[in-house]
Amino acid sequence: MSRHSRSLFAVIALIVLSILTVAVGVAVGSTGISLSEVFAVVFNKLIGSDAINNIDDPTVAIVWNLRLPRALLAFFTGCALSASGAVVQSVLKNPLASPYTLGVSSGASLGAGLVIAFGITAFGGLTLAVFGTFFAIITVIAAIALATRVDRSLESTTIVLCGMVLSLFINALFTILSGLSGDKMTQILRWQMGSFSGKGWDSIKVLIPITVLGVLVLMMFSKELDVLSFGDETAASVGVETRRVKWILLVISSILTGTAVSFAGAIGFIDLVAPHIVRRLVSSKHCLVVPLSALVGGVFMVIADIVSRIAVIPKELPVSAVTALIGAPFFVYVFFKRVKRRSA
């Protein structure tokens, strides 16, 4: 297949796969629901088709009120994490970097920890998300501002170092907070492990617009991201205003990740893996890497959530552990295949 048709194939295949995975995510669970029932309920709710006459009300309620929001939350969390992961890797020219490197997760954790420890309820059901996102963004902005102070040209290594230092500092505050929070410590730790359970449409209505908008804005910077992957000097030389563009991209990525993390907990690995898979298998061009990473990340996250629910019924595994358990071997497989093909 030529590069062009392979890209087209990847786009279509991933869109289909995304819809299917979310549907399977809704179908699988303690009450088995068939895929056709899932689609029937969704079509009924969205466009008022009357195909649900023969489905009982509890099933409709399970699909629409419980499982679909959960599956969508997982999907869009994966999208947000992976799209911003791809962007941060390119901006920092570091294949191991992610928004977490910039302190997003430690910031969000501190925010969520404060909410839980002090029982803050300022924003109702969205309090955790609002505080988490806010602290995540503040942490990243502080890290970049610190980097700007240290090094005016905003070299990537400086950003990574400042992010890591600040991250460790905030983590220490978080550890102190959880240590002193007594019986609330379990609740804080459980939040940090990540879970999609018990979140309704309220969360979805916030997460979907932010994710879609964020990914679209990041896609508008595809060319800049392409050039930045070759180094700041190259980027500047072909006409990119590197400092401004890097600031914008890092801040948007942290807003995306911060929001996702605040809803779902500090789930790692997917943001690292998804972009690499797309780069290896499809293309390095960011007009493809950003949206396809989002889809791959979304699919991965829904699968991780399914596994976390069904692995040890009736208990749920922490999603962050599942992502690493599935992601790490898959990552190795993709790279191994690549190396073998090259040496053959």
Place this chain on the structure above:
Amino acid sequence: MSGFTAMSVKNLSCGYDGTDIIKDISFEVKIGERLCIIGPNGSGKTTLLRALAGLLPYSGSIALGGSELKTLSRRQISSKVALFSQLGTVYFPYTVFETVALGRYLASKKSIIPSRQSRLEENEAVEKQLRSLGIWDIRDKTVTELSGGQLQRTLLARTFVQNPEIILLDEPTNHLDLKFNLELVEKIKEWTSNENKTAIGVIHDLTLASRLADTILLIGDGKTQKLSDASDVLNSQEINQTYGIDIADAMRKSLAFWNN
């Protein structure tokens, strides 16, 4: 257009973290001229080149077509000046074609959604350079798989695709074998004389510099040691003092191998 000034540098000083590496250098480059900057390691050649590319703060003056470089936006500078610099590690598997096409960044930014016409133009411009530099056959290879020489050519093609008025070359022949070294010098000569463009290059290899340059700027310790015709500079007392050896003698000794 020959005879007009492409770039005029007056009392330029610049460096890093407040320490001047380039100290009070002045020179002029005419349109269509090829200037080589030579000097021993640590003399400030690359720093000077980066300042000319608008990548370093400086004092003094760098005039580009009548405008002071530091008053121009990044886009204005890049539409006239392209920098070929050494690339460290490439982390992501872009193809050769995609890498070269990045040189069209500014051209592609003219509209949000590129028209069919502009995409065709882009493909044509990229193909022309790929063929001219002999890397058309490896256009679908990824840059992570290339040899040093292939990578060097790819990056040079990208610089040409940018279609600047002035090209700044930082050690363009570093990873190339002798045959391609000479070919590259011819390519740059062709490009400057056919299209009336200007080249400013930092080149270590003095033989190569003498083949490429109309004018040579010899710098030592961040200052101009001599600025003149290529043969003038290469046979001067100043070059021996700057490098600390008898250059002509060293060259003759290397040549002795091939005489018999």
